[in-house]
Amino acid sequence: MSFKSDIEIAREAEKQPIQHIGAKLGIGPEDLIPYGHDKAKVGQAFIKGLEGRTDGKLILVTAVNPTPAGEGKTTTTVGLGDGLAAIGKQAAICIREASLGPCFGMKGGAAGGGRAQVVPMEEMNLHFTGDFHAITSAHNLLAAMIDNHIYWGNDLDIDDRRVTWRRVMDMNDRALRDIVVGLGGVSNGSPRQGGFDITVASEVMAILCLATDLDDLQRRLGDIIVAYRRDKSPITCRDLKADGAMTVLLKDAMQPNLVQTLENTPAFVHGGPFANIAHGCNSVIATRTALKLADYVVTEAGFGADLGAEKFLDIKCRKAGLAPACVVLVATVRSMKMNGGVAKADLGAENVAAVTAGCANLGRHLQNLQGYGVPVVVAINHFVTDTDAEIDAVRDYVANLGAEAILCRHWELGSDGSRDLAVRVAEIADSGVADFAPLYGDELSLFDKIECIAKRIYHAAEVTAPPQVLAQLREWEAAGYGALPVCMAKTQYSFSADPTLLGAPEGHSIPVREVRLSAGAGFVVAICGEIMTMPGLPRTPAAEAIGLNDLGQIEGLF
């Protein structure tokens, strides 16, 4: 059996003009700001006019812990959206935008795969509608204004050893992680240590994705803490008067992007914060807009459910007043096998025992998610190498937990392969049984929130933290930040802080090495392990093989 590549399928897509896609949601051509013929932004004024409308049903797609085998979370999000549309529901999907930088390293696209893709895939993996460039510009304008302020006399008394605001670039460039700026003498300023993160790690990205409108965006930008004085009092973006200009730079980027799936289902692709030091889901404004326009909105969270879904539910839903009607938990036979101890090279051979053993990971996520009061369906994302016995093993495991697992073949068949899942998800969403509540209350102390997540989601025995971390948390509580949610930055490969510990470990210890305050985004980041905020390129970067072919098509990007 041979299959077409993702890019071959994407090139054959019968795309509809973006105005037709908008019309499916009741957006007139005058309210769509076109970017080419197949992409558009939805106008701010139109979005404002939707206030007061009833929301559709929100469906969250999340997954087991990621393995090199691949789980297909975005593919399932797209497939479910197409499946809902195919059974006659008015549906839309909401996913994140792709970061340009990593495309030149190793990673390919982030637009689904097979017959379950969002198009135009090339552009979504390159500049798209320029949102990430706008975020880069806004972030770096603030950085330039900080050094400029110091240069001209430092009226705000910024302690140049305590400038926490770094610069960003949408590029994998390890040489920029740790740099000294301001060399070259008087006219270039004072030397100080600095560095670049990748754009998706910017707090501006997290803010854009949590802001409800342009006023809220500017308020949050103003709240960003960029540095401290020698007395440790904070200096904000507002103190530097950068919030207005940053808002202007982000004005267009705040408008959600509309594209389509291969089956012409409307897809909002907007925002893309890191899933470790940020919350890892698409923008609140896109999700809210989609909910006003469609009866069913399928969206996804980053990484596995322990990180991505937890943040989606405890940060995004809490802050934006959203409540999912159903959660879809994606697993694959292959990833269960790896969780059961099989090496990637041996995934081809049938191994029912390993699948069953690995299902402990799936079961843990399932039960965690049920704890939020939302019904959960497991989607088994089918690979052509899966055997019936292996698939049955997953099904049986889930059934024994009192839940149900549905086989999906959208990668191979498009909506024909996701019909069963779509029917069931729609039933659950319509049933109204969901009764969402976040994991913890705002009133818990910051450390208690971390402990709550570690114990109830990660099943850890304890949380450890050095005294300065505990002191820092108490300082922030005293300064009025105690009601913020926490954003866990932990390996995505395990429930524990050890990426090699697969399955469903228990009794481990979660070490909080460092905490950071994202005062604009509105969360406290707890860093548990090595977190890379500026990736590097591999020995042979993908970029070396990227180019235009004789037909002017892009080769090597995917």
Place this chain on the structure above:
Amino acid sequence: MSFKSDIEIAREAEKQPIQHIGAKLGIGPEDLIPYGHDKAKVGQAFIKGLEGRTDGKLILVTAVNPTPAGEGKTTTTVGLGDGLAAIGKQAAICIREASLGPCFGMKGGAAGGGRAQVVPMEEMNLHFTGDFHAITSAHNLLAAMIDNHIYWGNDLDIDDRRVTWRRVMDMNDRALRDIVVGLGGVSNGSPRQGGFDITVASEVMAILCLATDLDDLQRRLGDIIVAYRRDKSPITCRDLKADGAMTVLLKDAMQPNLVQTLENTPAFVHGGPFANIAHGCNSVIATRTALKLADYVVTEAGFGADLGAEKFLDIKCRKAGLAPACVVLVATVRSMKMNGGVAKADLGAENVAAVTAGCANLGRHLQNLQGYGVPVVVAINHFVTDTDAEIDAVRDYVANLGAEAILCRHWELGSDGSRDLAVRVAEIADSGVADFAPLYGDELSLFDKIECIAKRIYHAAEVTAPPQVLAQLREWEAAGYGALPVCMAKTQYSFSADPTLLGAPEGHSIPVREVRLSAGAGFVVAICGEIMTMPGLPRTPAAEAIGLNDLGQIEGLF
């Protein structure tokens, strides 16, 4: 008398849908890639299909040496385009895109002024269609691939002391001029000195503006010299295999942008290389496309005619096979007064003697331009404070040189104010008297080319250069770069290298301090004085006052 501000006028513009503007040039909606409703890119396939069509007439707008009084070169370019359209000619204008970074420092927009503007002005001064962001990404991908190559073992034997490729950002950020990258230990690479230029100073920008199509773009990108080995042999972008991926990043940016003037005349706004270390005019592909589509194409060159027009004629026209049919030399009474020794604060008072004295600057440019074999018309860009006697002084001076000066009031009146100029320019262009030839031949040595420009355009007595500069030029000649044109990087305020020497100095010395090879762009840069390739922000950046008002309009940007 009170006048509306530029932004007030721009907001009142009765813009036509961009498809209507395209239709004026015979571009169908399917060949326009819309960016919003009032901006579009012209498709590559459509442009390819224009080959073989007869070209329209090319009209260059240049100016006297810039003074703080303002000359209004872009305003006159727009006004002349509108004037030609108003007298029934099929006209288009071609200007540069604005750099985003400086908008947050001091400088306002670059889209004309008064009743002679290109719209949408806000977007042109912000992200526009993302071209500069694409250039930034392509440039920095190459930078990342250089450091990555060294990191993984340096098979190409790059001498890390001789990496000439810096990074770029579209921001005024002096702290990034001179930095050390690669700090932090083994996993971040080796420390080395580096720095950032502003994006418009990137060689990628110059290349995009000189490339004739995507193949030529990739070839030129491949030719970029990024570093040298210890034996001083060059390492190119092609050696690093970055040229293909950079071309992919620039694919959309290579398509010219179409917008409109306040009077709905088609305006191509594309590319924006520095006018010092690069050639300072809009893209070849935009100019060529406009010439295939319009009977009259009005374009402008950077700075004064000594730098901007010289480079337009000796670099862009030579390389792209273009030949102007007429040159318009813009002067103002105010700038003549400043050249005649009046301080900016005293410009309000009538001073005919100073005007006449300052006209020496105008006369010098006029005669220089006539040396290229192209007829020259002086446009006196009217300011409401000009007196009749002052205007007559300029007219008389020009008449005494056997040329003609035409008063223009397009700033105040739009095309009603530029009708006389338009009529005369069309007559000259139609007469076919132009017989363009560049100043020097390809066969001259690189130093002789510098000397030719210095003596014949700047009226210098001599060119001085340290021995290592002369040796470097000879090395490049030996390496096969001798036929390249030279790109002078000199103060724009004077014919000499001394910015305070106004008027028409003679007998001065032009010191070439440094030379640089832009092998991809295809010129050798001769640096004569301090050239700033990364500006800083002023004490009170314009950004502090930029923001959205209650109507959601941008305030403070202009």
